[in-house]
Amino acid sequence: MGLLSNRISRESLKPGDHIYSWRAAYVYAHHGIYIGDDKVIHFTRRGQEVGTGTVLDFLLVSSGPAKSHVPCPECTMQEGGHGVVLSCLNCFLAGGVLYRFEYDVNPALFLAKARGGTCTLAVSDRNDVVVHRAKYLLENGFGCYNLFKNNCEDFAIYCKTGLLVVDQGTMGQSGQAASIIGGPLAAVLSTPLRLITTNVYGMALTAVGVYCVSRYATDIGMRKDVVKVSVENLTRRLASSLQVVEAQTLAAPMVT
Numbered sequence: 001m002g003l004l005s006n007r008i009s010r011e012s013l014k015p016g017d018h019i020y021s022w023r024a025a026y027v028y029a030h031h032g033i034y035i036g037d038d039k040v041i042h043f044t045r046r047g048q049e050v051g052t053g054t055v056l057d058f059l060l061v062s063s064g065p066a067k068s069h070v071p072c073p074e075c076t077m078q079e080g081g082h083g084v085v086l087s088c089l090n091c092f093l094a095g096g097v098l099y100r101f102e103y104d105v106n107p108a109l110f111l112a113k114a115r116g117g118t119c120t121l122a123v124s125d126r127n128d129v130v131v132h133r134a135k136y137l138l139e140n141g142f143g144c145y146n147l148f149k150n151n152c153e154d155f156a157i158y159c160k161t162g163l164l165v166v167d168q169g170t171m172g173q174s175g176q177a178a179s180i181i182g183g184p185l186a187a188v189l190s191t192p193l194r195l196i197t198t199n200v201y202g203m204a205l206t207a208v209g210v211y212c213v214s215r216y217a218t219d220i221g222m223r224k225d226v227v228k229v230s231v232e233n234l235t236r237r238l239a240s241s242l243q244v245v246e247a248q249t250l251a252a253p254m255v256t
Contacts, residue, residue, distance in 0.1 A: 006099040006118055010089070016127025018103075018156045020117070021096035029117055029176060031101065031156040032092055033134040038074070040092040041134040043155035044083050045145050082141030084155070103160060110219065111212050117153055117176025121221030124160045133159040133231045140235040148174070163226045164234070 013019070015036035020029040032042030074088035089098075103124040105113075113119055124130065142155050149165075153174040158164060216222060229237075 006102060008098055008100045010098060013098075013100075014127060016130040016160075018101040018124075018130075018160050019092075020099050020101055020153070020156075021093045022099075023094070023096065029099075029153075030092070030094075031117075031153040033130060033156055033159045034089070035131050035134060038089045039086060040089055041084065041086050041138050041159075042092060043137075043142050043145065043152045044085055046081065046083050046085065083145050084138050084142050086138055101156065101160075104221075107216070111216065114212075115176075116215055117174065120157065121219050122157070122161050122163065123221070125162060129162075130159050133162070136231045136235070141238060143238045157220055158234075161220065162228045162230065163220055164229045165223070166225045166227055 013034050015034060017034040018031065019034050019040065020031040022029045030042065032040040034040050072088060072091050075086065075091055099118070101117075102119040103122060105119045105121060107121065110119060110121055137155070137159070142158075143150055145151065151174050153176055157174070220226060
């Protein structure tokens with residue numbers, strides 16, 4: 001893995017690789033699991049989605065391949081459904097560059113990668129296990145899409161590690177979500193520290209330090225609020241949650 005880039009060639013791809021491609025002028029990346037034969041399984045916003053209620057809902061529309069009036073001869077994209085889809089590598093990249101997400105990196109390299117969503121301290125499971133999880137979720141879904149708690153990177157990280165955040169009220173596994181939140185958070189938290197120095201460079205360094213600590217603490221490989229969940233148990237949990245939501249919806253009084 002390079003210090004500045006995780007870019008790879010197609011020839012180096014292996015089934016079970018967690019890959020991604022930047023979208024929207026490097027604002028956001030779309031992630032998926034390569035399963036071989038130029039096919040990728042990934043989680044998109046085409047299923048039921050919980051919005052953030054912010055402008056990000058309009059800016060971050062990168063989940064999913066680029067739409068074309070000419071059907072792709074290599075893959076058939078599902079319309080609607082639960083959001084987990086199978087597509088060819090070209091449709092997944094949507095004209096972007098191919099990168100590989102790295103696992104089990106050392107802390108120094110992790111912090112050197114200032115942009116979240118490119119690597120993690122967590123250890124990946126065997127590639128055959130990763131592909132099995134991805135294929136199972138293709139058939140059974142990965143729940144409701146949420147930008148900060150259950151996005152395409154969360155999906156790929158789960159497939160690679162089997163790890164899930166216990167408290168669904170907190171942020172998910174996604175490193176790029178941590179970066180989106182961590183930047184403004186660093187600016188806020190470092191404000192009281194402005195009394196240490198009035199030098200603009202010192203203030204900037206303090207903000208960067210707070211940001212790095214925030215990223216490190218929220219990485220899936222460091223968090224204590226995660227558990228290992230088998231993919232079969234995960235889908236049973238999702239089914240139970242869906243039944244509860246449907247029951248609450250049916251029980252809610254109608255407003256006339």
